[in-house]
Amino acid sequence: MIEPVCPELQKFYDVFDSVDQTKVSEFKDFLETNAVNFNLFKEGNFIERSFPFDMIPRIIPKKEFDHLEAGIIQRVKALNAFLNDIYNEQKIVNDGVVPREYVDSAKAFLPDFMGVNPPKGVRTHISGIDLVKDAVSNEWVILEDNLRVPSGVSYPLTIRRAFRHTYPEFFEEMKISKIKQYGDELKAAMDYVNTGGLNVVLTPGRYNSAYYEHSYLAKITGATLALGEDLIVENDEVFLSAYNGERLRVGAIYRRLDDDFLDPEEFEAESLIGVRGLTRAYRSGNVAIMNSIGNGVADDKGIYYFVPQMIKYYLDEEPILRNAPTYLPYYEKDREYVLANIDKLVIKDVAEAGGYGVLFGNRLTSEKRAEIIEMILAEPRRWIAQEVIEFYDLPCMMEGGIVPRKADLRAYVIHGEEISVSMGGLTRYAMEEGNYLVNSSQGGGFKDTWVVEL
Amino acid sequence: MNGVAISVNTAQRLYWFGRYIQRAETVLCELVNSYDYVIDRDIDDGRKLYAKLGVEIDYKNAHEFLKEGVYGNHAGSIESLVHWARENAIETRHLLDERGFATLNKIYNHIVAGRDRAVSATYLEEAIDDFALILGIFSSEIGRPKAYNFIRLGQQIERLDLMLRLYDRIDLVNIELDAMNAIARRLNRHYQPISINSSNVAKAFNTINSVVDKVIQPLGMSQTQG
Numbered sequence: 001m002i003e004p005v006c007p008e009l010q011k012f013y014d015v016f017d018s019v020d021q022t023k024v025s026e027f028k029d030f031l032e033t034n035a036v037n038f039n040l041f042k043e044g045n046f047i048e049r050s051f052p053f054d055m056i057p058r059i060i061p062k063k064e065f066d067h068l069e070a071g072i073i074q075r076v077k078a079l080n081a082f083l084n085d086i087y088n089e090q091k092i093v094n095d096g097v098v099p100r101e102y103v104d105s106a107k108a109f110l111p112d113f114m115g116v117n118p119p120k121g122v123r124t125h126i127s128g129i130d131l132v133k134d135a136v137s138n139e140w141v142i143l144e145d146n147l148r149v150p151s152g153v154s155y156p157l158t159i160r161r162a163f164r165h166t167y168p169e170f171f172e173e174m175k176i177s178k179i180k181q182y183g184d185e186l187k188a189a190m191d192y193v194n195t196g197g198l199n200v201v202l203t204p205g206r207y208n209s210a211y212y213e214h215s216y217l218a219k220i221t222g223a224t225l226a227l228g229e230d231l232i233v234e235n236d237e238v239f240l241s242a243y244n245g246e247r248l249r250v251g252a253i254y255r256r257l258d259d260d261f262l263d264p265e266e267f268e269a270e271s272l273i274g275v276r277g278l279t280r281a282y283r284s285g286n287v288a289i290m291n292s293i294g295n296g297v298a299d300d301k302g303i304y305y306f307v308p309q310m311i312k313y314y315l316d317e318e319p320i321l322r323n324a325p326t327y328l329p330y331y332e333k334d335r336e337y338v339l340a341n342i343d344k345l346v347i348k349d350v351a352e353a354g355g356y357g358v359l360f361g362n363r364l365t366s367e368k369r370a371e372i373i374e375m376i377l378a379e380p381r382r383w384i385a386q387e388v389i390e391f392y393d394l395p396c397m398m399e400g401g402i403v404p405r406k407a408d409l410r411a412y413v414i415h416g417e418e419i420s421v422s423m424g425g426l427t428r429y430a431m432e433e434g435n436y437l438v439n440s441s442q443g444g445g446f447k448d449t450w451v452v453e454l
Numbered sequence: 455m456n457g458v459a460i461s462v463n464t465a466q467r468l469y470w471f472g473r474y475i476q477r478a479e480t481v482l483c484e485l486v487n488s489y490d491y492v493i494d495r496d497i498d499d500g501r502k503l504y505a506k507l508g509v510e511i512d513y514k515n516a517h518e519f520l521k522e523g524v525y526g527n528h529a530g531s532i533e534s535l536v537h538w539a540r541e542n543a544i545e546t547r548h549l550l551d552e553r554g555f556a557t558l559n560k561i562y563n564h565i566v567a568g569r570d571r572a573v574s575a576t577y578l579e580e581a582i583d584d585f586a587l588i589l590g591i592f593s594s595e596i597g598r599p600k601a602y603n604f605i606r607l608g609q610q611i612e613r614l615d616l617m618l619r620l621y622d623r624i625d626l627v628n629i630e631l632d633a634m635n636a637i638a639r640r641l642n643r644h645y646q647p648i649s650i651n652s653s654n655v656a657k658a659f660n661t662i663n664s665v666v667d668k669v670i671q672p673l674g675m676s677q678t679q680g
Binding site for chain 2: 035206219224226227229240241243244245
C-alpha cells in the first residue's frame with residue numbers, strides 16, 4: 001500500500017511539474033561520474049556499482065519528524081545506558097529486567113571488556129536506527145538498532161548537494177531541513193571523546209563495499225583516513241605512521257570495521273585489516289574507539305526485544321516509538337506461539353545482518369518450514385520471530401513510470417556531548433514490487449529523505 | 455593536535471597518482487602525434503614510440519595502432535595508465551579536488567565503455583584537454599594543500615623520467631631539477647637536493663627515481679609529536 005500523499009509531498013509534486021524534468025538523468029550521470037558507489041561482492045568478484053537512486057524523496061512533515069527524533073534520542077540514550085551498565089554492574093540483569101542468559105549468550109557480548117569504560121561514557125557515538133511506517137496503524141515502528149558500524153549516511157549527504165544544484169527550485173520554494181552540518185557534528189563528537197591527538201577514520205580499504213563512505217566521512221570531518229597498517233601501538237598509545245617518519249598520536253578512531261577484525265592480538269588473529277594492540281590502548285583509556293568495542297550486545301536482534309523495558313528502566317519514561325511485535329523462541333510461551341504461527345511470521349537469525357537470514361514464513365515450502373522449526377528447537381536463542389509489518393510503499397520513478405516500492409528509513413544519530421538526529425536519513429527501497437528486503441546489500445536503491453515544514 | 459596528517463600509504467598513493475596522470479597525459483599526446491605519422495608518413499613510428507617505453511607492440515594500420523595504444527595488453531596502454539591513476543585517486547579522494555577526481559573518473563568510464571568500439575582520435579584529443587585540466591587543478595598555486603605537493607612531486611618526477619625516456623634530454627632535466635627539489639624540500643625538511651652531473655642517462659634515471667624514497671620515509675626517523 002502506498003503512503004497517502006501529505007501536503008508536503010503534494011508541494012514536491014507541484015514544484016516538480018514546473019521544472020525541467022529531463023534533468024532527472026543528471027543524477028545518474030552525477031553518481032557515475034563521481035563514483036558514488038556501494039560496491040558488491042558476488043561469487044567472489046568485486047563489482048563496482050553506483051548505488052541506485054530514486055529522485056522522488058521520502059518526505060516527512062517536520063512535526064512527524066520531531067516525534068521520531070524524540071523517540072530515537074530516547075532510544076539511543078537507553079541503549080548507551082544499557083551498554084555502560086552491562087559492561088559494569090549489570091544492574092538491569094540483576095534486577096531481572098533483561099535475562100542474564102540473553103546477555104551471556106549474545107555473540108557480540110565481550111566479557112573480557114567488563115569494567116572497560118570509554119572516554120566520557122559514550123559508547124553509541126554513531127547509530128543507525130532502522131524504521132518503517134506501518135500502513136495499518138500509520139505509525140513508525142523500529143525494526144533494528146545498528147550500534148556497531150552503521151553505513152549509508154554519505155549517500156543522502158552526497159545527493160542532497162547534487163539535488164540542490166540540479167533543482168534549486170525545490171529548495172527555493174520548500175522549507176527543507178538542512179543536513180549538511182552532519183560533518184561538523186561528527187567532528188564535534190570525535191573531538192569530544194578525543195584523548196589528545198588526531199581524529200582518524202579507520203577503513204578496511206578500497207575493496208570494502210562502503211569505501212566511498214569512509215573516504216567521504218574523512219573528507220567532511222577533516223579526519224585522517226587510515227588503513228590498519230598505517231597505525232601502530234607503542235606503550236599502549238596509538239600513533240599514525242606519517243610519511244616523513246614521524247609518529248603522530250591518535251586520540252579518536254572512527255573505526256569502520258567490526259570488532260572481530262579490529263585487533264589481531266585480541267580478536268581474529270588472522271585479521272590483516274586491524275591494528276595490533278589497539279584494544280590495549282583502548283583499555284588504558286588512551287584512545288577513543290567509535291563505536292565502542294562490544295556494542296554488538298545491544299543491537300543483537302534478541303536484545304532488541306528488551307529495548308522498551310530498558311527505556312523504562314534507565315530513563316523512567318514510556319517508549320515514544322514502538323518495536324515490531326517480537327517473539328523469543330527461547331521462552332516456552334513464545335516458542336509455542338512461533339511454532340504454531342510460523343507461516344504468518346518473519347523469522348530472523350540473530351547472527352545475520354544486511355537482510356540475510358530473514359525468512360518470511362508464508363513463503364517457505366513445507367520442507368523448509370519443517371527444517372526451520374527443527375533449527376529453532378535446536379537453537380532457540382539464535383532466532384526471533386516478528387509479526388509481518390505491512391509497511392508503506394513509496395512512489396519510485398522507474399522506467400515504467402511511477403511505481404510503488406517498499407521502503408524503510410535509516411535515521412542517523414550522533415552522540416557526542418549531546419545526542420542529535422540528522423534531519424533526514426537514508427531511505428532505502430526494494431527494486432522489485434512486493435519485496436520487503438530493502439537493504440543495499442540485497443540490491444536495493446536509495447532516496448533522499450526530506451524533513452519539510454509548510 | 456588535529457587536522458589532516460598524511461600516512462605513508464596515502465603519501466605514496468598521491469605520489470603515484472601524480473605520476474600516472476602525467477604519464478597518461480604525455481603518452482596520450484605522443485600517441486595522437488604518432489597516429490598522424492603512422493597514417494601516411496612512417497608506419498613504424500608507433501613501434502618506435504612504444505619501444506622507448508619498453509613495450510613491444512604490433513599493428514597493421516593506423517586504426518590498429520590506436521587501438522593497441524589505448525587498449526593493448528601492456529603497461530603503457532592508456533587504459534592501464536588511467537586505471538592506475540584512478541586506483542590511486544580512489545584511495546586518496548578524500549584529499550582530492552572533486553572536479554579533478556570526477557574528470558578522471560569520466561575519462562575512465564569512457565575508455566572502459568569503448569573497449570569494443572573503434573578508438574576515436576577526436577575523443578583522445580578531448581581526453582588530453584581533460585588531463586590538462588586535472589594537472590592544472592593540482593598545480594594551482596593558490597591555497598595548495600600539502601597533499602597536492604605529493605601529486606606535484608609525482609608529476610614532476612614523471613616529467614623528468616619521460617624527458618630522459620622519450621627524448622634523451624638530460625639538459626632539460628637539469629633545468630627542471632630545481633623545481634622538483636623545491637617540492638621535495640617543502641614536503642620533508644630533511645631532504646637534501648639532488649643534482650645530475652653526468653651525462654649517463656641510466657644513472658640520471660636512478661637518481662631521479664630515488665627522490666621519493668628520500669621524501670617518504672616509512673621506517674625513517676621516529677619522532678613523536680604529542
